[in-house]
Structure formats: C-alpha cells, structure tokens
Amino acid sequence: METTSRGMRATGWAANYIDERTAISGLVRELGRKIFPDHWSFMLGEVALYSFVVILLSGTFLTFFFDPSMTEVEYEGAYVPLKGLEMSAAMASTLDISFEIRGGLLMRQIHHWAALLFIASIGLHMLRVYFTGAFRKPRELNWVVGFVLFILAMAEGFTGYSLPDDLLSGNGLRIIDGMIKGLPIVGTWTSYLFFGDEFPGTDIIPRLYVLHILLLPAILVAALGVHMVLLVINKHTQFAGPGRTEQNVVGVPIMPVFAAKAGGFFFIVFGVIVLISSFFTINPIWNYGPYDPSPVSAGTQPDWYIGFADGILRLIPPGWEVVLFGYTFSFNILVPMGVLGLFIVLVMIYPFIEAWITGDQREHHMADRPRNAPMRTAIGAAGVTFYAVLWAAASSDLMATHFRLAVEDVTHALQTALILGPILAFIVTKRICLNLQKRDREIALHGYESGRIVRLPGGEYIEVHEPLDDYERWRLVSYDDYKPLMLRPNSRGRISLSDRGRAYVTKWFFEDRIAPVTRTEVERSHSSHGGGHH
Numbered sequence: 001m002e003t004t005s006r007g008m009r010a011t012g013w014a015a016n017y018i019d020e021r022t023a024i025s026g027l028v029r030e031l032g033r034k035i036f037p038d039h040w041s042f043m044l045g046e047v048a049l050y051s052f053v054v055i056l057l058s059g060t061f062l063t064f065f066f067d068p069s070m071t072e073v074e075y076e077g078a079y080v081p082l083k084g085l086e087m088s089a090a091m092a093s094t095l096d097i098s099f100e101i102r103g104g105l106l107m108r109q110i111h112h113w114a115a116l117l118f119i120a121s122i123g124l125h126m127l128r129v130y131f132t133g134a135f136r137k138p139r140e141l142n143w144v145v146g147f148v149l150f151i152l153a154m155a156e157g158f159t160g161y162s163l164p165d166d167l168l169s170g171n172g173l174r175i176i177d178g179m180i181k182g183l184p185i186v187g188t189w190t191s192y193l194f195f196g197d198e199f200p201g202t203d204i205i206p207r208l209y210v211l212h213i214l215l216l217p218a219i220l221v222a223a224l225g226v227h228m229v230l231l232v233i234n235k236h237t238q239f240a241g242p243g244r245t246e247q248n249v250v251g252v253p254i255m256p257v258f259a260a261k262a263g264g265f266f267f268i269v270f271g272v273i274v275l276i277s278s279f280f281t282i283n284p285i286w287n288y289g290p291y292d293p294s295p296v297s298a299g300t301q302p303d304w305y306i307g308f309a310d311g312i313l314r315l316i317p318p319g320w321e322v323v324l325f326g327y328t329f330s331f332n333i334l335v336p337m338g339v340l341g342l343f344i345v346l347v348m349i350y351p352f353i354e355a356w357i358t359g360d361q362r363e364h365h366m367a368d369r370p371r372n373a374p375m376r377t378a379i380g381a382a383g384v385t386f387y388a389v390l391w392a393a394a395s396s397d398l399m400a401t402h403f404r405l406a407v408e409d410v411t412h413a414l415q416t417a418l419i420l421g422p423i424l425a426f427i428v429t430k431r432i433c434l435n436l437q438k439r440d441r442e443i444a445l446h447g448y449e450s451g452r453i454v455r456l457p458g459g460e461y462i463e464v465h466e467p468l469d470d471y472e473r474w475r476l477v478s479y480d481d482y483k484p485l486m487l488r489p490n491s492r493g494r495i496s497l498s499d500r501g502r503a504y505v506t507k508w509f510f511e512d513r514i515a516p517v518t519r520t521e522v523e524r525s526h527s528s529h530g531g532g533h534h
C-alpha cells in the first residue's frame, strides 16, 4: 500500500516536472479526447504502423552486424557448404548474422517478415480507403501522402532485398540496370552514375545501404508524421449508423480506451510476426549463393510486392526495338515502364479525378459502402485485376513447370487476361453493386423477407415481411445520389469543351444508378401495407 502511493507520488512529480517545462498536458488532454470510431477495417492502417515499428527495431539490430561492403572475401564462416567460396563482405556478414550471431537469424527473419506484412497491410489499407471513398474532401491530401508512403515502402523493400548481395539480390539489380540502360540517350550514363562503374561495380551496396537505413527511413518517418497529423486534423471517417452524421464522430476516446486497445494490438502484431519468423524460413541466401549472372534458373522471383513490375516485363512481346539517329529505342522496356508509370500516377490522382467528375465540393466524413458507389467500386475491381494479372505473370515460369504447360502458352493466356480481365471485372462488379443496391431498396421499403407464408381468410397467400427499425433503414438509404450533368449554355450561349467532356464522363459514370429511397417513398409504403406486410 505504502509503496503504491509512493510510486504514484513519484509519477505525479515526474509528470508535473515535464509539464512545467513543456506544457505538454494541453496536448495530451486535447489528443486524449479525440474519438476513434470502431470498425474492423480501420485496423489495417494500424497493422502497417505497428509492423513498421518492428522493422525499425529489427533493422537497428541488423545494422550492428551487417557489413555493407563489396570487397571480395573468402568465406570462412560456420556454414560448411559455402566454405572457401569467394563472395562480397556484405554476403559473408549476412551469413554470419544467420549462423553465428546469437538470435541473428531470427532477427533477419523478423525484419523480412515484418517488411512483407508491412507492405501487404499498406496495400489492403489503401484498398479500404479507396473502396469506402475515404479519400474524398478533405482527405485527398492524406491520400497523396499515403501514396508517397506506399512508394517509399516499396523502395525500402527493394533496397533491403538487394543488401545481402546474394544471387537473388544481384538478379534484381540486374533487371534495374537493364531498365535504366533501356532509357534512350541517357541510359548508359545513368547506369554508370548509379552503379559507379560497369554493372555491378563495387559501389552499389554501400549506396543502397545509405538509402535503406538513413535517407528513405527518414523521409518515411517524416511522411508518416504528416499522415498522422492530417488524420487528427481531418478526423476519422465513420460508417453510417445510429447517431452518426457528417458533423460528429462516434467511437471511443483515444485515452484510455483506444490507447489500451492499440497497445495490446501492437503486441499481438509483434507476436504474430515473431511466431511466423520462428517457424517459416524466408530468404535462405545460403541456398542461393553469392551473385553470379550464370546460374540464374526458373523460379527466380522478387519479393511479392515487386512482382507486378517483373510481370509486365514478361508479358511484353520481345524484340520490339528501333534504331533512330544511332540510338536504340527498346520499346519492350519503355512501354512497360510507361504503362506502370501511368497506372501509378492514375492511382495517386484518383481522388481529384473523381472530384472533378462528381463536381462535389462538400466535405465527406461518412464512409461509403462500396455498393453505393458502383462506378468507383467497378473501377477499383478493374485496377485490382490488372495488378493481379501482372503479379501472376511474375510466376509465369512456375505455372508452366507446375502444370506442364509451354511457357509461351502461359504468356499468351496472361496477355489476354491482362486486356480482358479488367473489362470483365468492371462489368461484373458494377452489375453486382447495382443489384445489391436494388435489394437494399426493396428491404428499406418493405422490410426483410421472413420466409413465413400466411394464408389470409380470402384464400390469398402472403409472405410476412419483418419491418426494419429506423436505424437500420438509415444505414441502407443514406448515400449520395449523383446524376449525369445537364448541359446548359453559358452567358454567351455556348457550351464549353470542358463542360462537354464532363457531361460525357458523368453520363458514363451515373447513367445506371439506383436512387436512394426517399422519405416520401417510405411513408407511402407504410400507408399502403400498414407495417410489415406485403
């Protein structure tokens, strides 16, 4: 008893001491009262955040023992099959981390698995934000900041993967070298600048190391700070539900409820990563050996998130080159780079494209149900399919060997899927959304089908419908109803080209639409069948 109160007094004194010098209590009070709404999908951003912390901790451990040098050494470590082999000091030190440093292999695996989880959770988080329309005003900027985070995370993953200087690292870098050299006119120069010599040179690992442990993490942490500050300023979106409006946020306060839940969740994420890392090998570089261009075999693959870039290179028809003014233009490299660049830019600016099309200047704090924005959802599904086909293409050789097919046939099938897949996904998704909306409309007006059939005294059979409560109906009917733009001439009696363009696009966007149920419709349906019957 005595010790507890002494402990509390000491904590109180320390809190006071800090507050008198920083006035931090105001900030804590202000932030602690912030409300965080509850929905399972809001957890994805948190998983990204917590796995990043695990990456920082394990990465710091690795820096104590990793030697970022390409000096050739003879391996004399504990792993017998590689003894006496020439390799870079980077590779040798990674082997030492794996076999001689206590806990080293576990730390390497934790770092690598955390990186994979980090990027997977960012991807899912981004899809959550997209499909619920959480990128709309005022959160467009945070979408862009988030997108920068995504690119940085991939760059971190790629540079990290290259550090051990094993066979796979070297192959990944060789592809990058090929892409750089494919740039017309400046390619060869840029490659020399990047590698410091003819590929691979002896500078690239130390350079990537600086990027990996200093520059990129610094920018990432700064951007993450901005992401979180904007999250606090904009507040979090919430799904429609009892008492929730565009003007409020319903949820739990950060202090103490959310903080306690988040703290616990951090340890769960940490625990799961350690568990996976203890049981499943990742990147066993001792099986691959040091980098050497000759032994590359089928099944050589990058980490999953770089797969789409590898895939598109495999799907482009080979030998597509022209020589102009003495320079070679390799379209089989330029076209994939251009297509991927365009795809990435479109994703980044999508919030602005949608805002232009809807012409909606209002703030949106309610998350959309994906079905209530059929076009957005359908475009998203098309984008995901495009990405998925490219991703699958990175394993085209594995598909061919596993299913005993010719690799050319697999490539042709994937090329077809790359063009037709997104179109099909778009059409099917849009139809599903519209039909779900139609069903919601029915339910909002007439209640749920109960499956109970009743025979009336007159002999007529009816199905009894369970009535909805007002809260449930609110969830079904509260969404935006955009219509195609009506073209009107301006003051000079003309219709501008941009208005014409917008009218065309809005027609395409909103021609097929299911209008939300109006109050009059609900009242009319109540009076026509007096409650739940139909």
Ligand code: HEM
Residues within 6 Å of the ligand: 041, 042, 043, 044, 045, 046, 048, 049, 052, 122, 125, 126, 129, 134, 135, 139, 142, 143, 144, 145, 146, 147, 148, 149, 150, 153, 224, 227, 231, 235, 236, 237, 238
């Ligand atoms: C390092 C990567 C990232 C981390 C650690 C991160 C973290 C978070 C967290 C913890 C939240 C609040 C909880 C949630 O909604 O899940 C959030 C919200 C948000 N994030 Fe991220 N994020 C990252 C990347 C991204 C990316 C790639 C995008 C989009 C391109 C993005 C866009 C947003 C937006 C728009 C919100 C506000 C959502 C709302 O209010 O509903 N973030 N982020």
Ligand code: HEM
Residues within 6 Å of the ligand: 055, 056, 058, 059, 060, 062, 063, 066, 094, 097, 108, 111, 112, 115, 118, 153, 156, 157, 159, 160, 161, 162, 163, 164, 212, 213, 217, 282, 283
């Ligand atoms: C988003 C951030 C990061 C990602 C996605 C990432 C990813 C990776 C990956 C995939 C590897 C290869 C691991 C392997 O050998 O199997 C690696 C290696 C490495 N990372 Fe990171 N990393 C990140 C941040 C950091 C940070 C902040 C540090 C330092 C504080 C760090 C230090 C290292 C070191 C020293 C290695 C080489 C040792 C080795 O390969 O085992 N990393 N990283």
